Structures are given as structure tokens and as C-alpha cells.
Amino acid sequence: MFIALLSSLLGHSQSNQPWNGKKCAVVITYDDAIDQHLDNAIPVLDSLGLKATFYLTAFSQSMQARLNDWKKLATKGHELGNHTLYHPCIGGPNRAWLKPEYDMRNYTVQRMIDETRMTNLFLQALDGKTKRTFAFTCGDMKIGDSSFIYAMKNDFIAARAVRAEMHKINEIDLLNVDCYMVNGETGGQMIEWVKKAKETNSLLVILFHGVGGGNALNVSLPAHRDFLHYLKQNEKDIWIAPMLEVAEYIKR
Numbered sequence: 001m002f003i004a005l006l007s008s009l010l011g012h013s014q015s016n017q018p019w020n021g022k023k024c025a026v027v028i029t030y031d032d033a034i035d036q037h038l039d040n041a042i043p044v045l046d047s048l049g050l051k052a053t054f055y056l057t058a059f060s061q062s063m064q065a066r067l068n069d070w071k072k073l074a075t076k077g078h079e080l081g082n083h084t085l086y087h088p089c090i091g092g093p094n095r096a097w098l099k100p101e102y103d104m105r106n107y108t109v110q111r112m113i114d115e116t117r118m119t120n121l122f123l124q125a126l127d128g129k130t131k132r133t134f135a136f137t138c139g140d141m142k143i144g145d146s147s148f149i150y151a152m153k154n155d156f157i158a159a160r161a162v163r164a165e166m167h168k169i170n171e172i173d174l175l176n177v178d179c180y181m182v183n184g185e186t187g188g189q190m191i192e193w194v195k196k197a198k199e200t201n202s203l204l205v206i207l208f209h210g211v212g213g214g215n216a217l218n219v220s221l222p223a224h225r226d227f228l229h230y231l232k233q234n235e236k237d238i239w240i241a242p243m244l245e246v247a248e249y250i251k252r
């Protein structure tokens with residue numbers, strides 16, 4: 001009886017702290033490899049000792065100009081994730097910026113796989129690692145009717161989508177991880193997401209594009225800073241880690 005009571009108590013306390021001993025997990029991600037990540041995001045992250053995931057588009061302008069700066073991120077413990085070679089998306093009237101060469105309506109599944117695997121090789125050349133996570137460009141998951149990620153399920157530990165939801169540890173599809181995309185939110189609004197993750201024992205994945213500029217989707221420098229400081233101050237309840245680390249934990 002005593003043993004049963006003890007084990008149920010232990011089981012209960014574990015289920016309250018499902019994320020590596022914490023109430024929730026937060027993964028901070030930055031997409032598209034833009035200068036503002038190097039210049040505005042990295043200094044704040046490093047000053048707080050927080051590790052994030054940078055989903056890099058290998059052929060981005062910033063990558064072409066500052067390859068060595070990007071290479072340094074990995075030595076600081078940040079994750080270099082795969083956000084494709086050329087950032088292809090499904091074209092349409094709202095995506096006039098998309099070059100026809102990189103319109104996924106003109107891609108084959110094989111081309112998508114080849115370019116994505118090439119990007120893994122490129123990232124391996126930067127950081128020496130063979131385990132990788134992926135982020136869907138524009139959230140687009142299909143070439144025609146075919147999803148391409150399942151053909152690459154052995155190339156990636158996880159893939160991040162863009163649906164604004166958070167889930168408990170046993171409800172997560174690692175090849176379709178949801179995330180909250182930031183576009184103009186205040187620090188306070190983002191902190192509310194973290195509070196909800198704590199209350200519901202969920203994984204919260206945050207997606208930043210521009211940080212103090214650099215992209216049409218943007219977060220202001222004060223909002224970005226306030227959010228990261230809140231995470232740091234509440235680290236006893238929040239497991240803050242790169243996607244790869246969290247995904248491997250979920251898998252176990």
C-alpha cells in the first residue's frame with residue numbers, strides 16, 4: 001500500500017514536471033539567415049546564456065556575405081537548422097516576391113529532396129554535425145499533392161511548421177511541430193504565450209524573422225529583449241533549449 005502510494009506520488013510529481021524537470025519547454029527559432037540575427041539577436045542571447053535554433057537558408061544574401069559569422073554561431077552552442085537551399089515556396093498572388101525559379105509549383109519532389117540534402121551537407125561543413133532539424137519554408141509542406149518530408153524522415157530528427165498551437169509532450173508530431181510566429185507582438189504578448197505553456201505543460205516554439213528590422217515580419221528590439229529576459233528570469237520553470245535537443249528528448 002505504502003509502495004503504491006509512493007509510486008503514485010512520484011508518478012504524479014514527474015507528470016507535473018515533464019520537460020527535463022521543468023514545467024514547460026521553450027524553443028527559440030530564427031528563420032531565413034538575415035544580418036539582424038547576427039547583429040541584434042545573438043548579442044542578447046549570448047549575454048543571457050540562452051541557446052537558440054537558427055533555421056538557415058544556405059544561399060541567403062547574409063550567408064553569402066558573412067559565412068564565417070554564421071559558422072561562429074555553432075561554436076557558441078546555437079543550433080544551425082535547415083531552412084532549405086534557396087527558400088522555395090508555393091507561388092501565388094500574395095507572393096510576388098518569389099522568383100519563378102524557386103516556385104515550388106515548378107519543383108519535383110526529388111528536386112526538393114536533393115536541395116534539402118545539399119543544405120544538410122552545407123550545414124555539416126559549417127558545424128561538423130550530422131543530426132539536423134528542418135523548418136518548412138512559408139510553412140509549405142507539399143509539392144503538388146505529395147508531402148516531401150516523409151521521404152526525408154531519416155535525414156531529420158524534427159521539422160517545424162507554422163501553425164500557432166502548443167502541445168503537451170505526448171501530443172507532438174515531430175515532423176510537424178507547431179510554432180508561434182512573431183510579427184509585431186509586444187514583449188508582454190509573447191510572455192502570455194509562455195505563461196500558457198507553463199500552465200498547460202506544453203512545448204512553445206517561437207519563430208522570429210526580422211529582429212529590429214531585416215524582414216517584413218518583425219519584432220522590435222525592446223520586445224525581443226524583454227521576452228528573452230523573462231525566459232531567463234523564469235528558467236527554474238522553463239526548459240530553454242534548441243530544437244534538436246528538445247526533439248531528441250521527446251523521442252526518448
Ligand SMILES: [Zn+2]
Pocket residue numbers: 031032083087136137138
Ligand atoms: Zn523562411
